[in-house]
Ligand SMILES: [Fe+2]
């Protein structure tokens with residue numbers, strides 16, 4: 440086995456969290472679609488797919504290094520949200536938490552001199568910078584538009600292409 444038990448366990452936990460994030464973003468997409476903010480919803484549907492992709496990367500890596508894949512129970516996402524701003528705030532908080540977890544796994548891989556895991560995790564370090572920047576930017580745009588002019592956010596996203 441080319442991965443320690445401790446790192447293997449952390450990777451399995453991360454698979455659960457990425458799948459949770461996927462469901463959470465899917466739930467948010469449905470909420471946004473009903474507002475209706477279709478472009479913002481589309482962004483969250485895409486985000487949901489990406490999070491599932493992240494989970495798959497961990498699964499594949501564990502298989503490649505002869506680790507053990509144990510998909511954990513995934514808790515239910517938050518059922519509803521009080522505002523669009525709350526959705527984005529919640530997403531930014533979540534991404535911050537994930538960044539901390541990725542960094543903690545990287546620290547573990549460095550401590551264990553697991554160079555392959557470091558290489559693998561580096562992709563997530565970069566990805567998290569992008570994820571946090573996206574949510575932070577979106578939060579600023581939603582706040583600037585205000586709860587009554589959210590349609591401007593759609594125009595903003597349309598302009599972004
Ligand atoms: Fe992710």
Ligand SMILES: [Fe+2]
Pocket residue numbers: 460490534537570
């Ligand atoms: Fe993410």
